[in-house]
Amino acid sequence: MTRLQGKVMVTGGAGYIGSHAVLALLDAGYDVVVLDNLVTGFDWAVDPRAALVVADVADDARVRAALREHGVRAIMHFAGSVVVPESVSDPLKYYRNNTAASRALIESAVAEGVPHFIFSSTAATYGTPAKVPVAEGDPTVPINPYGMSKLMTEAMLRDVAAAHPLNYAALRYFNVAGADPQARSGQSTVGATHLIKIAVEAATGKRDAVGIYGTDFDTPDGTGVRDYIHVSDLAAAHVAALALLIGEPTRSHTLNAGYGRGFSVLEVLDAVDRVTNHVIERRLEGRRAGDPAELVADNAAILRTLDWRPERDDLDGIVRDALAWERKLAEMGR
Ligand code: UFG
Numbered sequence: 001m002t003r004l005q006g007k008v009m010v011t012g013g014a015g016y017i018g019s020h021a022v023l024a025l026l027d028a029g030y031d032v033v034v035l036d037n038l039v040t041g042f043d044w045a046v047d048p049r050a051a052l053v054v055a056d057v058a059d060d061a062r063v064r065a066a067l068r069e070h071g072v073r074a075i076m077h078f079a080g081s082v083v084v085p086e087s088v089s090d091p092l093k094y095y096r097n098n099t100a101a102s103r104a105l106i107e108s109a110v111a112e113g114v115p116h117f118i119f120s121s122t123a124a125t126y127g128t129p130a131k132v133p134v135a136e137g138d139p140t141v142p143i144n145p146y147g148m149s150k151l152m153t154e155a156m157l158r159d160v161a162a163a164h165p166l167n168y169a170a171l172r173y174f175n176v177a178g179a180d181p182q183a184r185s186g187q188s189t190v191g192a193t194h195l196i197k198i199a200v201e202a203a204t205g206k207r208d209a210v211g212i213y214g215t216d217f218d219t220p221d222g223t224g225v226r227d228y229i230h231v232s233d234l235a236a237a238h239v240a241a242l243a244l245l246i247g248e249p250t251r252s253h254t255l256n257a258g259y260g261r262g263f264s265v266l267e268v269l270d271a272v273d274r275v276t277n278h279v280i281e282r283r284l285e286g287r288r289a290g291d292p293a294e295l296v297a298d299n300a301a302i303l304r305t306l307d308w309r310p311e312r313d314d315l316d317g318i319v320r321d322a323l324a325w326e327r328k329l330a331e332m333g334r
Contacts, residue, residue, distance in 0.1 A: 006071035007031040012078030014041025019185040024235035033070040058101040067112040074116035084290050087146035098149035110164045116245040117168040123295050125151040133298035144290040167252045169241040174227035174258030174297050178318035179325035186325025199272040200326040202280045214287035223265035225294040227258035230312035240308035258297025259313045275319045
């Protein structure tokens with residue numbers, strides 16, 4: 001296996017996807033330092049095998065000190081704000097926490113000579129794709145500030161990699177869901193807006209119903225279609241991307257991270273009913289601002305490029321793992 005002569009810094013490692021990447025890196029034998037400001041993340045979500053630095057990505061002095069002290073040779077950058085409707089009402093928060101903070105972090109990486117950078121990008125960079133499944137070379141026309149804030153970071157990485165000895169992988173996530181199959185981590189976000197999280201909260205009694213945001217989309221059943229990817233598969237893709245960056249230090253990659261098939265909101269809710277053996281109340285509501293009808297990945301590039309295969313491409317399994325974590329959260333009194 002390709003190994004790194006130093007640690008991997010995981011920003012946002014106390015958050016949902018970042019904490020799963022930490023597990024995947026540790027399980028693969030990497031040394032990890034988490035950098036997280038704990039605004040939306042939780043210190044208890046960080047595996048104790050990893051070091052934790054409580055600091056903001058934009059705090060240059062703290063970040064550079066941590067890069068030096070821990071001998072960091074790769075950064076996985078998950079920290080950021082992730083709620084699409086909030087990005088519409090408070091765009092400057094997204095340009096600060098996503099674009100400006102990433103700019104600062106990339107500058108720190110260059111200043112400290114960190115050679116590899118993996119970035120959490122998003123399918124929201126495509127906006128409303130002209131064709132589905134959408135491929136990496138298709139037009140990127142974000143329809144909300146969240147997508148634009150991430151696309152701007154992709155542009156910075158491209159330019160920086162051309163000018164400095166740094167290579168990167170930008171992974172454009174589709175809809176991340178589920179939880180660690182061993183229930184070591186999961187989505188613990190307070191006030192989450194993501195469909196599967198909301199549905200399992202309803203299934204465990206945290207909410208009384210699930211709203212369906214629009215039934216008049218141009219999709220087979222009228223509800224939004226998304227490509228749901230298990231968070232542990234996504235975390236494994238990051239580890240595979242890191243191995244590739246180490247092995248081919250002059251090349252960078254922008255890759256869709258999805259399974260290449262879509263499920264509608266109704267299909268997801270049916271899966272939750274099946275897995276819980278319980279019928280969750282559904283409320284028909286209007287469309288949410290900034291929601292495209294259908295987003296499904298063309299995942300040929302990631303399958304061709306990385307030594308990675310989806311292992312948990314199963315909607316019921318994703319829901320089962322999300323539900324197990326939701327029950328564990330309830331036991332923890334959270
Ligand atoms: N939905 C509902 N009810 C809910 C929540 C969601 O009907 O309570 C619907 C949405 O309208 C959408 C689908 O379920 O059709 C999925 O919505 P999510 O909020 O779970 O996820 P999004 O597709 O909005 O967001 C995801 C990622 C973002 C990314 C975006 C790209 O979470 O980071 O895809 O559009 F930017």
